[in-house]
Amino acid sequence: MSVMTYREALNMALREEMQRDPRVFLIGEEIGVYDGAYKVTQGLLKEFGERRVVDTPICESGFTGLAVGAAMVGLRPVVEMMTFNFAILALDQIVNSAAKMYYMSGGQYNVPMVIRGPGGPAHQLAAQHSQSMEVYFYHVPGLKVVRPSTPPDAKGLLKSAIRDDNPVIFIEAETLYGIKGEVPDDPEFTIPLGKAEIRREGTDVTVFAYMGMLYRALEAAEELAKAGVSCEVVDPRTLRPMDIETMIGSVRKTHRAVVVEAGAGFAGMGSEIAAFVTENAFDDLDAPVERVTGANAPMPYAKNLEQAKTPSKEKIIAAIRRVCHA
């Protein structure tokens, strides 16, 4: 175990997988000479050279499509989106090609690629740069979608994503790059995709949250513990496929559920979790599932507006109190 930042854990995962498997290469904007816009690829150009750490012209659709092609013939590209908001420019390649090639070729060509980079709200990145992009991807059959919330998850899940034979969307968070945690040094340490994690055990209510919202939910749980409300906080980690077993198991135990998400709400993760909790555990519920989401408006640029738009600890506490009638 070593204590390291989330950023370093990602860097470690990339380095180890590149050492382990010569088919793995990195491609994206500013990832080489500049060490990555967020320094996730620091030092990798130096270590692995230009063939395996490829700085591209500014053409998201182009380099994503190129990666699809390379993956079809057995390479394992890891594409960096400078931010996931720019993956929108590559959406056709991701949705119509990466996700469908295996299906449409009748299983002849699989696309073992990872598309990674930061997404979600950060600090004053405004409307075009702050979107919780996972919602655009987890609807698409054929794509796996991962949102790692801690440094060990960052390492373990990224390594699994790279080893996975399917296209994996791996969305990090700018606000988490600097957080520290204990990360296993073992180069064979991986975390399987599709496994949720109970971050805090509790008995009265299950709170589902990931990324920045996980930390806010944990703070809310801490505060509510003082008031005698015991929250179980569950981090889905992989949004597609989702670990329904662990998540429903928790709700069966607590009988209440609150979903927290940073995005704009409607048709978001909260809707989906609320739906399958209702489908699978309706008779176990003591209250309707509550969603705490961002306002259904584009992300404002001003700091105070940004704060007002994003779910606060207070809003999370209020929702938990509502379902618990506490």
Added chain:
Amino acid sequence: MALGYNRDKAAMPRTPLEPRFTIEYLSILDSDGNLDTTLEPQLSPGDLKRMYRAMLLGRRLDERMVRLQRQGRIGTFAPIKGQEASQIGSVFTLRPTDWMVPSFRETAAMLWRGWPIEKILLFFAGYLEGGQPGSDQHDLPITIPVATQLPHAVGLAYAAQYRGDDVVVMAYFGDGATSEGDFHEAMNFAGVWHVPIVFVCQNNQWAISVPLKKQTHSRTLAQKALAYGFPGIQVDGNDLLAVYAASREAVERARAGEGPTLIECVTYRLGVHTTADDPTKYRSDEEVKEWERKDPLTRFSAYLQKRNLLEEALEPQIDAEIAAAVKTFEAREAADPLTMFDHVFGEPPSHLLAQRAELAERLEKGGPRRSDEEQPPPSPPMRGQRKTSRWPS
């Protein structure tokens, strides 16, 4: 090219197709102050002074904004230092009724188009109104995704052609933007439809840390226009007179229904990419020094000096104007959080009105929506039979 057959003996030899291309490079006033008087545009002393003032305002505001950003008073932005001539020389040729479509590094051009200094500051401090063009302005707001504005610009030009309006569109973008699909798609449309547009590429040699030679293997960016069937010209982008001359010609062509033009302004970003960047990581001081020698402002001020057109005390006057705008900007109250729900839709739908009301209530109470004193809502009717709830209903 080796094709593995003997060309001399081929029955159907390759025939060169006309036209083979050449790209023109235009320079009128070089960095040593040499002037080609045969090409010197006929600009009135008043216009020359106004252009210089606009470049200087762009430069001084840029420097002030870097300081404001360092002090945390505005957010990240993209400085223009070094690119003033490319912007003013081109935008000057537009009429107010023409369209100006910026990317994210066109502060000088925006000022020329009538964006108040205060508004530009407000934009980078996060106020929505900072990005709101005046109702009589024909400008699009700043956009961040590289090259997305170019198809829009073609759309504006298409609409002008469609309606028969006497309108020309000028669209700005960088060298890096020429790698995006949107650039090529926009150029192709513009050529096919023959719309009244001028593409102004500010080739400042760098796209963050990526130098031009890693962006394209083309000898020039201007030549890309030829593939789409319209003229492209490369100009010394630090030479105000050359940029002006090329732009005027392009705008006139567009206005006369003769279609699009691509102008590549060869210039240099003397400062950081954005205030979040450290260029020492990827380029040398010598390179920057070399380009400082070609500074568009010193070159043009020397030209004006020779013609006895340099106004005295211009700099303090401009600084005072900037200082006054900074002062009004700083006196502004924090943005109203409720404005986040404005302009999401033309008519706010009920779900947004409800969220707005909820936020208003929360802000009024200065805390969470439901205070502890409030009664819990009645327990919802339960279909389940289980009676394990620890919370009394």
